[in-house]
Amino acid sequence: MSLTTQWDDGEHSGTGKGRVPTCSNSQPSMVFSMLDALNVEADSCVLEVGTGTGWNAALLSERVGSVNVVTVEVDAQNASAARRRLGTVGYTPTAVVGDGAEGWKPSAPYDRVLITASLREIPRAIVDQTRPGGIIVSPYATEYGGEGVVRLTVREDGSASGPFVGSSAFMRLRQQRTQRKHVREYMGGKPWPADGKRSTTGLSPDDVGDWLPMFAIGLQTTGVFPWAEQYEDGSYTLWLRDTDVTSWATVDYVPGAAEFEVYQAGPRNLWDEVRAAYHWWSSQGRPGFDRFGLTVTPDGKHYAWLDAPEHPVPTVEHTA
Template identity: 65%
Template sequence: MIDRAATEASLDGLASRLMDLGALTSDWLPSYRAVPRELFVPDLMWPGEAVGTGQQDAADRNEDPDAWHEAVYSDVSLTTQWDDGRHSGKGKGKTPTCSNSQPQMVFSMLAALDVQEGNRVLEVGTGTGWNAALLSERVGSANVTTIEVDPENAMDARRRIEAAGYSPCMVIGDGAEGHSDGAPYDRILITAAVHHIPSELIRQLRPGGVLVAPYGTTYGGGAVVRLTKQENGTALGPFVGSSAFMKLRQHRVPRQHVSEYLGGVPWPADGVKSVTKVSPEAVGDWLPMFVIGLQTVGVFPWAENYKDGSYTLWLRDQRVSSWATVDYVPGSETFEVYQAGLRELWTEVSAAYSWWASNDRPDFQRLGLTVDPESGLHMPWMNSSEYPLPIVG
């Protein structure tokens, strides 16, 4: 049974924090209050680090309702499913595959979506149903369509949404395909990370309409992009801030083990040795990783750590054609490199980093993206779509 007094106090406290952060805007405050987060969180979930229960320790409402309630009204993501539902019990699974997203991110993305009265909205990734209910409160259930690929998650979300008094169109299917029966949409919100914007979603967006999505690169990093559809059918717009989301199920990228690249030969195999002044530490932060990912094609890193604080940065490509290693030793000014294959991956990565560093290290908000749904071309740019980023490799 819901303790209304406790809920009101928790709602006020979280609202105050979110408004101080600039995430929760005054136009979304009535919807926030009308749709309490706790209605969309299962009894068993795994809260993030900022909560007293610890990083990814289970919070069980039936065993410790106070800890559960504290987690719900903390500004953290709440994992609600592991390993596409194959995991059971209170222990952590291998990969989180559904969550009730961090409130700061939820309302920042809703603010970027800029919904207006009467807008038709498509949400890709129903999850626990909180976003769909918030949108239904704001623009009316008849104007909201939400699609979820996981049947069990979709069923649970439907139950929660209907219990809260809303009735949007709820679809089970591939979110990348959208829902053409409800098109065209004025707004599209993707609530899982994508490594490209699905062309079909842009086609289902009305000219002048807005699409907001967490955009991740193969190399790493991620940011929320806000695209506006142009009369010529393309969509373009800026990145509006950092993000870290679970990937849309269809956008997960399988990665081969390093042994596949070495062909059974011990490292360094046929690698060509060189030395670099660019530290592996420099290319490992979220923002430069994102910029590197925008400029490279199919390159991803992996660190092999050692007890003395040193490590080897491995670079691989999705085509299993090339690899590179860079050895990091604390205090060193130069670093040993080996590269092999069709591409010189470290040369590409360090060139992309050097471009970013030599251009005053632009933040997310100075970067943007243009997408052509017909060709599938994604063109990143800085400051204006007239100034595309150089693509290396």
């Protein structure tokens, strides 16, 4: 279990919950599986992004020596509390307050980089500051949802590539958080279903709602994200919207039903796109996280693949 240690970027205080958790001590099994994937050696020079409580920085300092560890935290309050804790138990890594997406050039190049907040893009600075042959371990989230830990090896040409090693659910890197427009902004002031075209689907919204299919859908679609509006009787409406605020779709889930009512509006048929992405994933034998991988090209483009970089995951065309 993870333990939340900060809410709302520190604006919330007291014992109750705030609105959004913004720092936590990650789940121990996740911390150790990511350290396992990082595969540090006795003298590895390591950069950690997201100091948080300082626990990971302490583990790394114990393994490679404080002198070989740099940890970057964007939140000054978290950073100073972590530095104090680390000092109390005798660890003195270089603890920097700043945007970890920029890495920390003065101590580069690094043999290993561990990112402990989720990313939608691996920052160029992180790849550039990792020596060829070095390893980057990071949670990688798609716009649609679903997230996995990726283990990238950096090459001489400035690219980085490697497999996903499991699923994860980290808080986003502060600068990569999403801000959503209200549903009414999509409806042009009209009540639902506004200009939506009605159809039905045999694919249950429940089938596309688990973390793994969400991840697979997110790798294939661009700028689509879901939200479920739950009702007391166990039914719910799956809303799909696009980040450009041009299109929306709803799919009504009713327990036990074989057909589900769909409305789609705007230039993109978002349910058709999600359904196509789901069917591709299903047609490949419903691969797990560990059959997917990611490549970051020397010019910074990202593409996901299945089994090998020669088999890119297809991108679903925008439907109309």
